[in-house]
Amino acid sequence: MLIRIPKGWETPEREATPEEVYHERRRFLKRTAVLAGLAAGAVNAWPGAAAWLRALAPEPPGLEGLRKLEAARNPKYTTKRPITAERIVAGYNNFYEFTTDKERVAYVARHFRARPWEVEITGEVEKPRRLDVDELIRQMPLEERVYRLRCVEAWSVVVPWVGFPLTKFVEWARPKSTARYLRMVTFWRPEEAPGQRSQDWYPWPYFEGLTMAEATNELAMIVVGSYGHILPNQNGAPLRLIVPWKYGFKSIKSIVKFEFTRQQPKNFWNVVAPQEYDFYANVNPQVPHPRWSQASEIDVATGNRIPTKPYNGYAEFVAHLYR
């Protein structure tokens, strides 16, 4: 995903980053410099060392005091692979609004205010409306599902998400018969999200889209919690999409707007690099990314390389959508 990003010497870190974050970062780097030196050697000797060191690292910020949000686990959606420790899922993130450094997202996002949060439902619907995220959550049937999450960069984790089927939300929103797609948009808050300021070549705010058939597929989920509590900022608080048969970039975080449309909406990564990322972005081990293979992926928890399955192992649920 690292494309069109100026080299370090083009955008000095201290110009691109607010003072507080910059100094905090310097302290962090000092603290970890020794460990990092040892790690570099170990990682060269043994790739699994990266994952092993990550497991020993301090718990990332953002997990303290999160309100409990428990729901019965739906046994239909589990996986043989063990659930990834939350310290990893909350400490290794893609969330470019904050930073492109996966291990720093939790730190940069830790003061983000995800509540109160207004959600807008608009476009081809009987009645456009806006409501508070918690009012929406109260009206939806919550459940827990354990899903694999496979990033287009070829790493993956296994997460117990809490949320509701997107199809229930669509039913509740009452789209008109003219609605053929669902478009979703992330917040625009450059004061709190330094990546939105420093990476001004990106078409913020982040946006994504699904066909109505995809949005109403049983796997598509709006996630509002993980590991038995409300979502931490770094994982997309207060609500995000999870479409586990697609590359991770389709699972848009921190949604402020749902818009039902007639035309196929654009999606962020396709606009940024059309030759590398398409609209559908279904996980497919046989189609390499122009710059790397998609045949296998790294399990972030163990550092082990594992084969990638068509539709990330969810073919039985979704393959019929694409025939």
Ligand SMILES: Nc1nc2c(c(=O)[nH]1)N[C@H]1C(S)=C(S)[C@@H](COP(=O)(O)O)O[C@H]1N2
């Ligand atoms: N708004 C927004 N949503 C986003 C992203 C992002 O940068 N901004 N990154 C995507 C990518 S590339 C991935 S792999 C997943 C990562 O989710 P996680 O950090 O909860 O594992 O979020 C996706 N959703």
Ligand SMILES: [Mo]
């Ligand atoms: Mo990703």
